[in-house]
Amino acid sequence: MTTEDEPPQAPADEHADLWLAPGELASWLSVVRLMTRLPWAIDAQLQRDAELSMVEYMALAMLSEAPEWTLRMSVLAENTSSSLSRLSHMVKRLESRGYVRREADPADGRFTNAILLPAGMAKLESAAPAHVAFVRRLVVDNLSAERLRRLGQDAERILQRIDSPAR
Amino acid sequence: MTTEDEPPQAPADEHADLWLAPGELASWLSVVRLMTRLPWAIDAQLQRDAELSMVEYMALAMLSEAPEWTLRMSVLAENTSSSLSRLSHMVKRLESRGYVRREADPADGRFTNAILLPAGMAKLESAAPAHVAFVRRLVVDNLSAERLRRLGQDAERILQRIDSPAR
DNA sequence: TCATCTCACTTGAACCTTCACGTGGCGCCG
DNA sequence: CGGCGCCACGTGAAGGTTCAAGTGAGATGA
Numbered sequence: 568m569t570t571e572d573e574p575p576q577a578p579a580d581e582h583a584d585l586w587l588a589p590g591e592l593a594s595w596l597s598v599v600r601l602m603t604r605l606p607w608a609i610d611a612q613l614q615r616d617a618e619l620s621m622v623e624y625m626a627l628a629m630l631s632e633a634p635e636w637t638l639r640m641s642v643l644a645e646n647t648s649s650s651l652s653r654l655s656h657m658v659k660r661l662e663s664r665g666y667v668r669r670e671a672d673p674a675d676g677r678f679t680n681a682i683l684l685p686a687g688m689a690k691l692e693s694a695a696p697a698h699v700a701f702v703r704r705l706v707v708d709n710l711s712a713e714r715l716r717r718l719g720q721d722a723e724r725i726l727q728r729i730d731s732p733a734r
Numbered sequence: 735m736t737t738e739d740e741p742p743q744a745p746a747d748e749h750a751d752l753w754l755a756p757g758e759l760a761s762w763l764s765v766v767r768l769m770t771r772l773p774w775a776i777d778a779q780l781q782r783d784a785e786l787s788m789v790e791y792m793a794l795a796m797l798s799e800a801p802e803w804t805l806r807m808s809v810l811a812e813n814t815s816s817s818l819s820r821l822s823h824m825v826k827r828l829e830s831r832g833y834v835r836r837e838a839d840p841a842d843g844r845f846t847n848a849i850l851l852p853a854g855m856a857k858l859e860s861a862a863p864a865h866v867a868f869v870r871r872l873v874v875d876n877l878s879a880e881r882l883r884r885l886g887q888d889a890e891r892i893l894q895r896i897d898s899p900a901r
Numbered sequence: 902t903c904a905t906c907t908c909a910c911t912t913g914a915a916c917c918t919t920c921a922c923g924t925g926g927c928g929c930c931g
Numbered sequence: 932c933g934g935c936g937c938c939a940c941g942t943g944a945a946g947g948t949t950c951a952a953g954t955g956a957g958a959t960g961a
């Protein structure tokens with residue numbers, strides 16, 4: 568697919584060194600569209616079927632696999648790739664829905680633990696099947712095992728660069 | 735090559751059929767993290783160096799390659815993967831900054847054309863080098879040509895499923 | 902020719918994220 | 932033991948996106 572179309576007029580004269588080769592550009596634009604629309608699609612599915620956003624689902628899922636259904640806010644923030652502030656607001660909302668609760672770490676009051684409540688676990692379990700099926704249909708079962716593995720590797724490779732200091 | 739890593743402990747007991755196989759899950763989580771953090775990184779770079787968001791940059795870039803620097807709002811929305819409403823708000827802001835203007839299509843007043851202004855083109859040209867360099871460092875030059883091509887293909891394949899009706 | 906329908910936008914409110922700052926617990930150094 | 936600084940979080944305002952209506956231009960049909 569895709570690509571490698573020569574534009575009827577070649578406007579990419581002076582853009583050439585400022586920009587990307589046609590094939591590179593096409594691939595990059597596909598990635599951009601994926602980054603924009605895949606989260607949107609997942610959010611829409613979860614919102615429709617479970618009234619959860621993807622980050623909320625991820626948070627519940629992370630907690631459900633943690634010992635004692637408990638995680639520090641900062642760890643949960645890291646695991647869900649969200650800022651502490653965003654997480655704080657989000658957990659407040661989950662708390663008001665009865666899915667989690669917070670308490671200061673008994674051992675060190677500077678930390679706050681987020682704790683999954685039974686209602687939250689129930690919510691997660693009721694949301695999981697449709698969500699997993701959706702992820703399978705869009706991604707996991709849509710790519711060969713090998714390609715999925717490579718996709719994950721590429722993602723890690725890019726993430727590494729994101730985390731590494733400016734240069 | 736390469737190996738198939740077994741996780742040291744297998745926690746996926748009863749989750750197994752509700753969820754994904756360990757390798758699948760790992761790949762999927764990598765993709766999720768990529769979808770979350772790559773846009774964030776790009777936005778941060780553009781914001782810092784040019785006070786533009788990624789969508790704004792994309793919109794200017796699309797317009798700059800369109801004939802007469804002109805595109806219908808609906809076409810621009812499609813090309814930037816954003817809703818018409820989002821685009822409308824966004825273009826209003828770009829308009830107030832003097833980068834674009836809007837006018838009703840003379841041939842058919844139902845359509846609205848977004849038109850890139852010289853100041854917008856100048857903005858784009860001044861933002862492009864750093865942005866392109868950043869994209870190269872994170873993605874394009876970080877993957878082999880073959881892997882980049884395949885990444886683009888995988889993205890297209892997933893996008894196709896997103897666009898196809900529920901089943 | 903005029904009511905009605907359709908379709909591309911536009912708009913304003915609600916919601917969420919971001920940003921900058923504020924707060925409280927605990928270690929540390931005197 | 933007492934002030935100081937650091938660090939994990941919390942909070943409120945600002946800004947952007949989403950959602951649900953609203954608007955206006957052209958097609959359609961009587």
